Amino acid sequence: MEVNYSGDIMTLNMGPQHPSTHGVLRLELKTDGEIVADAIPHIGYLHRCFEKHVENVDYAGVVPFTDRMDYCAAMNMELGYVLAVEKLMGIEVNERTRYLRIIMAELGRIASHLIAAGTYGNDIGSFTPFLWCFRDREDILDFFEETCGARLLYNYNCIGGLTQDIKPGLEDKILKFLDRFEPEVDNLNRLLSDNFIFIKRTADVGILSPEKAISYGVTGPNLRGSGVRFDVRKDEPYLGYEEFDFDVQVGKGEHGRLGSCWDRYMVRIREVLESCKIVRQAIAKLSPGDVRENVPKRIKPPKGEVYMRTECPRGELGYYIVSDGSPKPYRLKVKSPCFTVMSAFRDMCKGTMIADVISILGSIDIVLGEIDR
Amino acid sequence: MNAQEIAALLSEQFGDRILESKPEELNPWSAVDPSSILDVCRFIRSDSRLEMDHLELLGGVDYEDRIEVVYVVYSMKHHHRYTLKCLLPREDPHVSTVESVWSVANWHEREAFDMFGVLFDGHSDMRRILCPDDWEGYPLRKDYKAPESYRDMPV
Numbered sequence: 001m002e003v004n005y006s007g008d009i010m011t012l013n014m015g016p017q018h019p020s021t022h023g024v025l026r027l028e029l030k031t032d033g034e035i036v037a038d039a040i041p042h043i044g045y046l047h048r049c050f051e052k053h054v055e056n057v058d059y060a061g062v063v064p065f066t067d068r069m070d071y072c073a074a075m076n077m078e079l080g081y082v083l084a085v086e087k088l089m090g091i092e093v094n095e096r097t098r099y100l101r102i103i104m105a106e107l108g109r110i111a112s113h114l115i116a117a118g119t120y121g122n123d124i125g126s127f128t129p130f131l132w133c134f135r136d137r138e139d140i141l142d143f144f145e146e147t148c149g150a151r152l153l154y155n156y157n158c159i160g161g162l163t164q165d166i167k168p169g170l171e172d173k174i175l176k177f178l179d180r181f182e183p184e185v186d187n188l189n190r191l192l193s194d195n196f197i198f199i200k201r202t203a204d205v206g207i208l209s210p211e212k213a214i215s216y217g218v219t220g221p222n223l224r225g226s227g228v229r230f231d232v233r234k235d236e237p238y239l240g241y242e243e244f245d246f247d248v249q250v251g252k253g254e255h256g257r258l259g260s261c262w263d264r265y266m267v268r269i270r271e272v273l274e275s276c277k278i279v280r281q282a283i284a285k286l287s288p289g290d291v292r293e294n295v296p297k298r299i300k301p302p303k304g305e306v307y308m309r310t311e312c313p314r315g316e317l318g319y320y321i322v323s324d325g326s327p328k329p330y331r332l333k334v335k336s337p338c339f340t341v342m343s344a345f346r347d348m349c350k351g352t353m354i355a356d357v358i359s360i361l362g363s364i365d366i367v368l369g370e371i372d373r
Numbered sequence: 374m375n376a377q378e379i380a381a382l383l384s385e386q387f388g389d390r391i392l393e394s395k396p397e398e399l400n401p402w403s404a405v406d407p408s409s410i411l412d413v414c415r416f417i418r419s420d421s422r423l424e425m426d427h428l429e430l431l432g433g434v435d436y437e438d439r440i441e442v443v444y445v446v447y448s449m450k451h452h453h454r455y456t457l458k459c460l461l462p463r464e465d466p467h468v469s470t471v472e473s474v475w476s477v478a479n480w481h482e483r484e485a486f487d488m489f490g491v492l493f494d495g496h497s498d499m500r501r502i503l504c505p506d507d508w509e510g511y512p513l514r515k516d517y518k519a520p521e522s523y524r525d526m527p528v
Binding site: 044342344372 | 398399400402426427428429430432434435443445449452454456475476477479480484488501502503504505512513517
């Protein structure tokens, strides 16, 4: 956007305590009237130095720490970590474990995308979708609670398997939930996605071009919102995702230019339905087996290093682990998808209105626990 | 391209500026002379055979006798991954920034500076990112001792 600044710049702090920053994030806005000349993000308010902590615990003890990074999608966080350690140790898990992990990861993705959509509606000024999304998410949390006892931080995946099998009859409950839930997405579209005011607030706002998105290392729904067809589940499959039939949803620029806030939002809504498809297929494939069959007695990976990435709801989550042959990781580095998208935020905000900053921030769907680690 | 081919291509292109290559490992890597990292990164980003357009991870590792800066790069077009490493001395580690190749390097390099004290020459905004600006020491170094207090607040 071409902007003429009057030159009278005011500094305005948005956050660290602000309802629409989705956590403790401070944005230093340089404003010229209503126009944002610059938006400098200041992160680190939730920094716990996770990477230092895990150097002092054994490999199995790291899993609960990973839960606490992205607390909205804890299932996917721990999945990425256990897959990385399994790759380092050369462990292959059995079929039942693989499919159960996929079911849990995809349910986690649905729950996470529901939070994203619900709170985004709330940011823009529509309260009902928030309640609807949280109502449906509640059912998924109930499944998780029934399976592992926890509603937010699960500690369900473990290296080489799962801590326990699902309770009998859970599959039917999940299928029943999916039957009820899928039509709800249409209701959400009618209420929010196709809403005139919502489109006015989000379409053509916060454009992220595909070239910029790749250069900024943006991944996941944010990258796909810019029209780049890239999904780790398809392009570098893990856990046997290649056996499943699902589509990679990308932004199409239906309202205004491609890569707008609306495109990013809509990719998430469409992905929810794709995840439902995957869950159904995984339940159909589920066969009896022992989920603790491949759990090693001693976890002592060989000397070496590994990089493993998975598609978590907010993008590619990568774990880089250096092992010195001891029972504790020598170094563990997390590639956080929210961290990289946050680095593109400043670029996206320049020249927009203050109200658009809220729009953009909500559309990239960040969790500060994962940015600050 | 597989890791062997990438390693061979890099050696052919840069000769002895590639110090060591281990393409057969689980995470294939090459150690690059720190003074040529920018040239190597520009090459792997622009060469049509490699086109490593996605910097997946940039971070430090402290090995007590040296600090390594690790670059995990991936090509969205060709679907191949490779790791570059820069071996730096623990005293006064510095290396050229690759911000001009991948924009995301800006924040990753700030994090590496914050956690390991690696200075990136030519970086546009070399500040701490996760710790407060007046924090002392580099937390992820192996000899780091956490302070008792920060601004009279117990840590």
